[in-house]
Amino acid sequence: MTNPTGNPKGRPPKSRALTELLSLRGDATIEYGGEEMPRKEALAEMLWDVLMHGELKLKERVLKLESAQEWMMTARWVYMHVDGSAPKEKIHAGEVRVVIERGLPETG
Numbered sequence: 001m002t003n004p005t006g007n008p009k010g011r012p013p014k015s016r017a018l019t020e021l022l023s024l025r026g027d028a029t030i031e032y033g034g035e036e037m038p039r040k041e042a043l044a045e046m047l048w049d050v051l052m053h054g055e056l057k058l059k060e061r062v063l064k065l066e067s068a069q070e071w072m073m074t075a076r077w078v079y080m081h082v083d084g085s086a087p088k089e090k091i092h093a094g095e096v097r098v099v100i101e102r103g104l105p106e107t108g
Contacts, residue, residue, distance in 0.1 A: 047078050
């Protein structure tokens, strides 16, 4: 079945240009830690190194995690991208019954 424009498959799915470009550039090989590896792998090594040693070594400078809070934020970011967010637990409460009584109270 064709749509009104005559294109039998409809509009092509929208590409995620930045994602595709990052993926392509991430496959390029660089030297890191004395080894040749894809940029994606080097980035992963850098992230784990900063978690293990508290500092990130770049070409001309060293960035240091200054506090436990910075380390925790970095660790949380890494784990969110490795494992995804933790599943939210559904809370199942027991039955709740609400009774509304209308009218004036009896006086005796």
